[in-house]
Amino acid sequence: MYTNCHSYYSLRYGILSEIQLLDLAKANGAGFVALTDINSTSAALNFLKLAANYPVWPVVGVDFRNGVHQLYVILARNNNGFMEINRFLTHHLHEKKEFPDTAPTSEDTYVIYPFERAMEQEKKDFRENEFIGISVRNLSRLMFTDYITYTDKLVIQQQVTFRNRTDFNTHRLLRCIGLNILLSKLPKSEEGSTESVMYPKAELLDHFAEYPFIKENTKRLMQGCKVVFFFDDQRTNQNQEHYYGSRDADYEFLKKECYRRIPVRYPNAGKKVTERVAYELDSIKRMGFVFDFVANYITIEDAKAHNRPHIGRGSGANSVVAYILGITNVDPIKLDLYFERFINPYRLSPPDFDIDFSWRDRDNVAQFMFDTFKNVALMATYVTFQYRAVIRELSKVFGMPKEETDKFLAGQFIDPEKDKYLKLVCKYGKRIHGFPNYVSVHACGIIITEKPIEYFSATFMPPKGFRTVMFDMNIAEDVGIFKFDILSQRGLSKITDCLEIIAYNRPDSEVKDIDAVYEFYEDDKINALLSVGDCIGGFYVESPAMRVLMTKLRTNDYLGLVAASSIIRPGPGNGGMKSEYILRHRYPERRAEAHPVMHDILEDTYGIMIYQEDVLKVAHHFAGMSLAEADVLRRGMRGKKRTKGVLVKMMNKFKDSCRKKGYPEKTIEDIWGQVESFAGYAFAKGHSASYTVESYQSLYLKCYFPIEYMVAVLNNGGGFYKVETYVNEIKKYGGIISPPCINTSDHPNIVVRKEVFLGFGMVKSIEDRTTEKLLTERQLYGKFKDLADFYDRVPIGVEQLIILIKVGAFRFTGIGKHRLMWEAYLKYNKGATKDRTPVLFKSPHVDYKIPDIETNFLIEAYDQMEFFGFPFISRFKLLKHPPESYLLAKDLPDYNKKRITIYGNLVTFKGTDTTNGQHMFFGTFADAGEAFFDTVHFPRVAEKFRFQSRGSYKIIGTVTEELDYYSIIVDEIYFQEILPDPRHHQPENFNKALPKFIKSV
Known part of the structure; x- marks a missing residue:
């Protein structure tokens, strides 16, 4: 009977996983085990799920502490009690408040005050649900206190954190990492107790043999705790049930919007479209997935209203309803995409839409969802300790020099067997590797539940202000919570930024509707870029591998790019399908080598499986399986343990169906062999088609507005290549690259006709506050006349001013940068920063007589390499x-x-x-x-x-x-080698002459 156990989700304190804790309980015959992590419910759901496989009665709660100082343990009597614990914990985590000395009142929880805590507070009055926890160590003290008379309030509280001394040592190291201190400086007060271990059942009961009432109280208390969740096959969908008052109302809304918008997507919709729509709507309703469509549709409509573009990816591209509603921009009928790849009767989880937004818009979209739907939170993810990082942390804990750690990690010089500290670092580094380090925010997951979020988890508040649960997507799905994937990417920002740049730089230009992608598919100029791989800056198509592939394929149309986007993936490439597809594409006569059955079914891909949907086609058309069964087969071949049994069953069904159709056994084995070797690595055609939409959008802009598009690429962090590559691309298309100018430039790069002024954000060593001061002053009081005017108006240090001069930001004055640097040093009196206070009359600036020092292209190039990382001229002109x-x-x-x-x-x-x-x-x-x-x-x-x-x-x-x-x-x-910097090869160069000149003045 253990009421106070920790897992390693008591971050940087505990050392046991949930399974290790349950194994320990089983080994010691512990019938009742309460997981009570410190200020956390991260592991609670998984603990309850796993406990079903062990002979234990699982209880969940929280060990509430301020720092390491234990206040009380609260156990959940039922699901409502678990929710109340989560709410109490959430409130204090969000507000960053310390927990009160007294636990909150609740009929659905039990509160255990540690014996030492009760003594310290001299607590005399206990509510009905409150108890005093006695550990084995404290038993000897109990009889000498008044608490011996509280016979109905005493329970066992033998804390469990460790199994052995090694665990305890690991705990001490974790505490040092958490506190960022040396092991020798770790206070005893920050450690747990070596006695926080689990005793065998008989031994524990023997300790309390003289106090049978304590054992009975503990057993009764723990028997009174039963928190129930259903997992995996027994789970139910915990997502929000409806938006418009009822499920029927949601369905009517979805159906109405779908039929209203059919003419937009299919102006001449025929029977094939209307039948497909009716079939999908019926399936969506029967499967209970209406809200998922409604929520995505509402979110995207709001995004469109606020000019926040999106790309709908994932298997959602297989749904014609999703296409009609504008959730995706891929026509599944045109691409022959099966709806069953997305939703089928065997599916237990809601459909998986992946919606991409600009990295600048994602937070606004998330805020809309938080404001619009019922119970919303972000999904968490666990950031774990990685081995190399642990080695560095432990090296600091042991006080090892950084240089030794670097050498060891680089595989140099140090033999761990000869260095006692390094030997310990390696030993405990391996133990700590994989431990959760901290809970972070999932990259894209948002959950929307019918019950309150705290029914499942406490939440914490990251800096962006969106509450986040304490568990990850795996246990969330196991319990029936299915995330909405709202992702961010920079590709969409490049497109929207480019449109804005075109609007101000070329306002008279005719720009096509960026969503009219089918016009782009037929554009010969865009397709010509694909065929030669001239796609630098294009979404998903600019990498060397993609460029080579498109060149070999002579890709020159939409379907060709969809295929290329799929076969570039590891599955087809590793399986040999990539090479064979290229050969059959280039040499039609080679297509005769395809298996006749495969060629008939997969005529579009020359008898080669390159998409996940191809598995469905073969299973459906060759083996005669239903599309729903075919998708179960595809899912079962993804290599996950839990689907292996399904795979064997579906394989037998595949082969039995083929035999009934009279195929020879060799043909059956041949076709099954191809399916089996491919299905686990396949890429969905809907995914490829979704990528292709954005690829064509970006290539349209590059083709017709290359300078503006490349500037947008730079302003959004570039892409696959370094900044220099995109700058050179601008020059290739006739753009003129100019350094920042204090009277023209902004923080991002800007375009004035064909001249690109690099932004202050591109300059290494320029501080953001310098840029902010400069731009604010210019916006409020106009452009700067010269260096003196800038000096009077912008309060920055001489180092920042010198950088601005060196990069050419004052070239509009017509004065050479070296003369300007002389003046800057003189005005700042050898580097002192001067406060800029408004004055009625400005004192005239002294006009010093300054020697003329000429610059040249080589000096400019070296300054550019120093502050931008590359020269503006060709590197070939710098060769020695x-x-x-x-x-x-x-x-x-x-x-x-x-x-x-x-x-x-x-x-x-x-x-x-x-x-x-x-x-x-x-x-x-x-x-x-x-x-x-x-x-x-x-x-x-x-x-x-x-x-x-x-x-x-x-x-x-x-x-x-x-x-x-x-x-x-x-x-x-x-x-x-390149030519040397001339300033470093002159006996009286500028850097040496400057201080002498200042001194003489």
Whole structure:
């Protein structure tokens, strides 16, 4: 009978998982076990679920503490009591208030005050539901206190936190990590007790043999606690039931909106559309998923009203109702997408919509949902201790020098067997690895429940102000809570920002409706970008791998890009389907090699399964299974343990159905073998099509408004590549890159016709407060006349001013940057910061006689590399030695199978392991015309010739070709030096002359 047990969700305190606690209870014959984590109910639901497999009576509650000081333990008598505990905990966590000395009153909970706490408070009066907890250690003191007479209030409170001394040591280290102190400085008061262990049942009862009433009180108390939740197959849907007063009202609303909007999506809707709509609506109602459609539809309609674009992804793209309502922009009829991939009679969980919004809009969308629906919270996720991070934390706890830790993690010099502290760090690092470190917010999950959120969990309040439950999506689904996925991404922000940039930079331009994607699908100019992989900045299509794939496929239409978006994924690639699909796409005669059955069913993909839906097609059309059964088969092949039994059952059904149709056994085995090898790794066609929608939107903007679009890409954090790549792309399309200007620039980058002024946010070392002061002053009182005017009006330090001068922000004055820096140092009196207070009459500035120091392109380039990370001019113009070859990427076809020397600027590279465990690289370079070419560095070359840094390289290798895609097998590669900074190679350079000059003045 244990009323006060901790798991490792007593963060940075406990060390037992829920399973370890239950195993411990079983081993010791403990019939009653209460999980009472410190100020947390994170593990409560999972504990109740797991306890069903153990011979224990599970009880849940909370160990309430201020810091490590225990106040009381509250146990839930029933589900209402659990909700009250969660509400009490939630209130104090949200308000960041300490817990009161006295527990709240409730008929649905039991409160246990530790013996020491009761003594300390001299507590005499106890309510009916309040008790005094006695541990084994305190038994000897009990008989000498008045509490020995409280025979109906005494219960066993043997705290359980550890199993052994190693557990206790682990606990001490966790406490040090939590407090960020050395182990030698850990106060005893911050530790638990070594006596907080579980005794075997007989031993525990023997300790309390002289106090049978304590045992009886404890047993009666714990028998009075029964919190019930149903999990897995016994669960019921806990999501909100309806929005418009009743389920029928929700359905009528959904049906009305759907039929009202059919003409928008299908102006000439025929029988196929109307029958599909009726079938889907009936299925949605029968399965009880109407609210899920209604909630997503209402949310998206509000987003549209506030100009917050979205992309509907996931298997929801298989629903024509979702398409008609505007939840997705993928036409499932056009793409032959099965509704059963989304919803079928065997499905227990609600449909899974993945809705993407701009990263700037997501919080507003979340706020709408919190304001609109019944009981709303964010889903949590557990951030766990990772091994390398634990090693660093424990090294600090033991006082090890950081340098030694770095060397050890880098695999250098230190043998753990020879270093006692490092040996301990490794030992306990392995134990702590995987422990929950803290509870965070799930990236996209929002839950909307019928019952109050506290019925299931306490909540905490992250900085953004949305309450968040204490459990993750796995136990949530097990108990019947299914999240709404509201995701954020930067791709949509790039599109909306680009439209805004076009509106102010080219107001007379005609811009097509960005949602009219079907017009983009037929645009030859956009499709031409796909066929050559010229998609830098495009959503999901800009990576080297995608660029190579589209080149090989000669992708030039919507369906081709949908296929490419799927076969780029690991499943088709690893299974060989990717290569075979490319060959059959390029060489029609090769399609005859397809299995006749597969070719007939999968004619669009040349008899190759490349989508999850293809599994459904084969199971349905070949084996004769219903689409619902086929989807169960697909789900069962995802490799999850809980579906293995289902898989065997569905495999037998697949084969038996085939035999009834009279197929030869060899054909059955062949087709099943292909299904089995593919289904577990497949990518949904609806997913691919959803990605393709945004890809075409972004490519439309890049095709017709390339400068504006690339600026939007930069303003939203770039993409797959470094900033320099996107800047070069702007130059490739005729844009002029200019450094920030104090009279023109903003924090983001801006466009004035074809000139792109880089924003202050792009400048390394410029503080946000400097930018804020500058922009505020300019907005309130107008542009700056010169350096003196800026000096008088903007209170910043000399270091920040010098950076502004160095990057060219004062070039509008027509005065060289070196002269401006002299003036800046003189005005600041050797660096002192001056307060700017308003004055009626300004004193005239002293006009010093300053020596002329000329600048040049090389000095400018070095300043740009220092403050932006790249030069504005081509890196080839900075080479110390002239190139030995002037070959360009476009010349590679003329040198197929020949050894060449070519120069390129490193864009990106990716490492991978070969089948025998060796390391190799794939590189991407840009030539002097900013055209890309790719390289392959096999292990021998990769080991001998390393990538040093970003910059120019001389590459020697052999040109190779595959399906009209040319690359270079590298033999040698050499990093190229650039011209030195002239300021560092003059005896009386600027940096040395400056302090002497100031002193003389």
